Amino acid sequence: MAPFGLKVIRGAFGFGERVAPALTGRAAFELFCRTPSPKKMTEGERRAVTRASSFMSEARHHRLKTRSGCIVAHEFRPQGRAAAGTVLVMHGWRSRTEYMRSLIEGYRNAGYKVVSLDLPGHGQSPGRRLNLVSAVEAAAQVGQWFGPFAAVVGHSFGGAVAANAAAGSVPGIPPLATECLVLVAAPSSMPAVFADFSRMLNVGPRSQKAMAGRVKRISGRPLDEFMGERQLAETPVPTLVVHAPDDKEVPAWHAQRYADAGPHVRLHWADGLGHRRILADRAVVTRAVDFVRKRHLVVH
Template identity: 65%
Template sequence: MTSIGVKVIRGLFGAAERVAPQIGGKAAFQLFCRTPNPKRLSEGEKRAIDRAAGFMEEARHHRLRVGSRCVMVHEFRPRQGRENAGTVLVLHGWRSRTEYMKSLIEAHRDAGFRVMSLDLPGHGGSVGRRLNLATAVRAAHVAGEWFGPFAAVVGHSFGGAVAVNAVAGSIVGIPPLAASKLVLIAAPSSIPVLFKDFGRYLNLGPRTQSALAEEVRRIAGRPLDEFIGSRQLAETPVPTLVIHAPDDREVPADHAELFAQAGDHVRLRWAPGLGHRRILSDPAIVEETLGFVARQAVTAH
C-alpha cells in the first residue's frame, strides 16, 4: 500500500508538471540522489555489520578527499608470506557498505591480492547524504590515483554501474579508471531505465521527466540516454564477467542480457535462486569471481 507521504509527494510533482517542471525536475533529482539514513539500519544490516567487526579491524583505513567531501577506502593486504598478485577495487551497491562485500574481499585477499574497498559517498565510513553516478565515479577515480592501476574492479548493483562508467570514462572531465578486468554482479545496465522507473514512481509528467534528465546532463556532462552499459562496454573492450540471478527483484535480469550483447569480451554467468544480495556470499559465485580475476592477473606496481 502506498504511504500518505508518497501520495503527497506524487501530488506535488503532478502540480509541478503544470506550473514549474524545471523546479520539479531539480527536486526529483535531489530525491534520487538522497542516500539512506545511516542511523536507520534494519536488524539484518546491524547483524551483518557486527559479524564483520573483526574483519574490518584487519583493514587499514584511508580517508580521501573528493571535492569538498571525504570518502573512506579500506585496504585489505594479502596474508603475510603471500605474493601480491595485484590490486582489486571493490565497489558496493546502494544502501550497502564494505562489510557486505566481506566474502568477496576475503577470497581475493587470501589469494594474494591487495583489496581496496571504497565506501561510496553517503555510505559506510564515507560522509554525506548525497550520491549520484558522477560523484561515485569521481570517488573511484581518486581511489585509482592513490592505489591503482587495478587488476580488476568488482562492483555489485549500483557499484557495478559505477565500475563500468569509471572504466569507460563516461563522466566528462574525469579520466578513465585504469583496470584490466571488470566483474559486474547484479548490476544495472541502463541508467535511463532507472530514471524512467523512478519518474513513474513519483508520477512525473513528461516535462518534469525531461527536466530531470537535464539535471543528469548538467552534472555528468552527457545526455542521459548515453548512459547505456552495453554501449559503454562495446566501446571499452575490457574483459568482463557479468553475474546475475534470473530471480533478482531489484535489478531485472534483462540488464545482464544487455551487458552480454556488448561483445565477445563479456561473459554472462547466471546464478539462479540467489536474488540480489545472497549472490554476494555464495561460495560458487565467490570462487568464479576469483578465478576470473586471478586468471592472468596484472600485478600492480
C-alpha cells in the same frame, strides 16, 4: 518509504508536473541523489555491521579528498604474502564495505590486496548525496592512490560505477586503469533506472525532461548516453557479468545488455540468488575470483 509518505510525494510531483515541471524535475533529481540516513539502519543491517566488526578491524582505513567532499577506502592486505595485485571493490546503493565481505575475503585468499570503497554517503564516507558522477570521481581518486587494478568489482550501483569509471564516461575524469571488470547484479541503463524512479514517485514526462537536463549539466553528457552496453563496447576490457534471473531490483535484461557489448563480455546466470544473496554465494565468489586470476596470469 512509508505508504503515506509515498502517497504525499506522488501527489506533490503530480501537481508539480502541471504547474512547475522545471522545479519538480530539480526536486526529483535531488531526491534521487539523496542517500539513506546512517541513523536509520534496519535491525538486520545493524546485525550485519556488528558481525563484520572484527573483519573491518583487519583493514587500514584511508580518508581521501574529492572535489565534492571526502570518501573512505578500506585496504585489506593478503595474509602472510606479497600481493599478487590490487582489486577495487565497490558496493551498491544502501550498502557498504561490510556487505561485500565474501568477495573481499575471496580475493584476499587468492593473494590479492583488496581496496573497498565506501561510496559517498554510505558506510564510513560522510554525506547524504550520491550520483554517478560523484561515484566515478570517488573511484578515480582511489585509482590515483591504489591503482592500476588487476580488477574492479562492483555490485548493483557499484557495478554501474565500475563500468562507467573504466569507460571514462564522465568528461574530465580519466578512465580507471584495470585489467578486467566483474559486474554483479549491475544495472546497465541509467535511463531505465531514472524511468523506474519516476514511475514510483509519479514524476511526469516534463519533470523527467528537467531531470535529464540536470544530469547533462552535472555530467557533461546526455542521460541517454549512459548505457552499459555502449560503454563496454567502446572499452574492450575483459568483463564478467554475474546476475540472477530472479533479481527483482535489477531485472535480468540489464545483464543481457552488458553481454551484447561484445565477445570480451562473459555472462553467468546465478539462478535463484536474487539481488543480495548473490554476494555471499560461494560458487559466485569462486567464479569471480577465478575470472580475475586467469586474466591476471595471462597479462603477467
